[in-house]
Amino acid sequence: MRKGDTQEIRRLNRRAILGYLRKGPLTRADLSRLTGLAKSAVSRLVDELLQEGLLEEGASTSPPLGRPGTLLHLRPRARFALGAELGVEGTVLLALDWRGEVLWAKEWRHPREVGPKERLERLLAEVWPHVPGPLGLGFTLPGVVVEDRLLLAPNLGWRGLDLKPLLQEFPLPVAAENDAKASALSEVFFHGEANLAYLVLSTGLGVGVVAEGRLLRGAGGAAGEVGHWLGQGGKTCACGRRGCLETELGLGNLLAHHQALGGQAEDLEALLRQAKEGEAKALEAIRHLGEALGRFLANLAVAYDPALVVVGGKAAELFPYLEAPLRQSLRTHAFLEAHRDLPVRPSVYGHLAPAVGGASLFLARFFELGGLWAERPRRNGGRYEEVAFGDRRGLGA
Missing domain, CATH: 1.10.10.10 (Winged helix-like DNA-binding domain superfamily/Winged helix DNA-binding domain)
Incomplete structure (x- = not known):
């Protein structure tokens, strides 16, 4: 042996x-x-x-x-982790226990132009009161993340960012991941689905794809950046190219379409309130987006053939109004008969899903290692204790 x-x-x-x-x-x-x-x-x-x-x-x-x-x-609550989403216009921070219960959540907004140093300093200030206790902090970004580097996040305007120096002051283990990829991993961890596509639709559009229980990352970490598939549109994308798909499907375009119809909603929260009240222009704008998403999912099904599509981000809260036109459009445009009834459901965590995905990075690792992250026996031969975050092997690596 x-x-x-x-x-x-x-x-x-x-x-x-x-x-x-x-x-x-x-x-x-x-x-x-x-x-x-x-x-x-x-x-x-x-x-x-x-x-x-x-x-x-x-x-x-x-x-x-x-x-x-x-x-x-x-x-319950025997172990928990912190998760955060550094979004385009705001940050979400939450605590998630190892059974998947959100213990608490906090959100704050900031202008798009606020840089990574300022955002992470605010996040550090919010994290400090909760240490010690968490297994670690997993945070997500809307861009291409490879270990401790953010290669590109067009909607944030960040490129070639080394995260290590910015994370040295955090008093607990920290891991970074793309928002859609982390959300997809959390679905595997909590629900056990081995073949799925996790769609994050908010300011941008990204997909985390799990095939046979393994997360697809690609040679350069950009697998799933479907928002930057080139279409026929002429709008300039945040990445600098013209015609990227997220210029047509992003929720910013939903709001612009609603206003072009004569709607008065100034933000997505107002648009959702109007939809709940049955306001015709809000429902029409959402219906139009649902039809476009159905066509997109027909293409996604051909590319990845998932067994399930989960919709996260802000779009998860719009799903009751998106669902009917989305399903009808998917049936109309599906390539295979099986794709006509491809299961599509919203994330149970709604817009908190990317932050939940961040926390799941540590919770999944904890379970993979049987609760023994690293071990050193005490001198008296007593119980073992968990110490620092281990390597990146394991779930989705």
């Missing part, structure tokens, strides 16, 4: 136990049956997890056959 194999087996067995308990409460006997581990091994690992505060015991069971057992649960 190679050095470290015993510890790796322990890690994998803990991960299996935690993974089954994420689906619902189980007894030790249930875990032994599901994992194939001996009951003694399950009891030993469960005792570890109880001691570490990750599990709690609940009600006793009375099966018709066999001995009674005690149900084990993931302990």
Whole structure:
């Protein structure tokens, strides 16, 4: 046996136990049956997890056959992570527990021209009161992110940005990711879908694609930047080119179309309020966007053939009004018969989804490692403790 194999087996067995308990409460006997581990091994690992505060015991069971057992649960809020979205016009910061519950969320707006240093300084000030405690802070950006570098974020006007120097003052582990990619990973983590396209539609348009459980990144990290597919339009995009798809499908264009129809909404929140009130021009503008999105999804289905499309960003809150024209347009333009009824649903987290995706970077890593990020035994032989954020191998790497 190679050095470290015993510890790796322990890690994998803990991960299996935690993974089954994420689906619902189980007894030790249930875990032994599901994992194939001996009951003694399950009891030993469960005792570890109880001691570490990750599990709690609940009600006793009375099966018709066999001995009674005690149900084990993931302990609510036993571990949590912070997630943030650095958007074009504002920032979202939230705490997400390992069961997917948003513990709290805070949002603030800022002008587009505010630079990365100022935005991250404000984020650091908001994070400080919540440290220690979180596993880490994952934040998302609307652009091409490769490890600690932002290659390009057209709608922010940022290019070739080294994030490392800007993150040195943060008092906890930090990871950066593209907003659509992080959101797609959170869908894999929380819902287990192995083939999906996650559409973030707000100021811009991006897609995170998961195929066979692996996130598509591309050779340069730009996979999914579908907002910069070139169309026939003549509008100049924030990237400097003319005719990029997001100039037609971005929510800024939705608002401009509404105003061209004679609508009075000054922002998307006002437009959504008017749609809820049944205002005709607001509903017409949203219907027009829904038809365009249906055509776009017909193209996306040909390119990636996902089993599911999840709509996130601000568009998730418009989905009740987008859904009917979107589905009709998709049926009309679908290439394969199967694509006519491609499942499309809004993110359950609405516009908070990119920040949830950021927090999921750390939560998914925690589960992958069986709750053992890195280990060093205490001198008295007591329990192990989690330390710093590990490497980037694992979910979606």
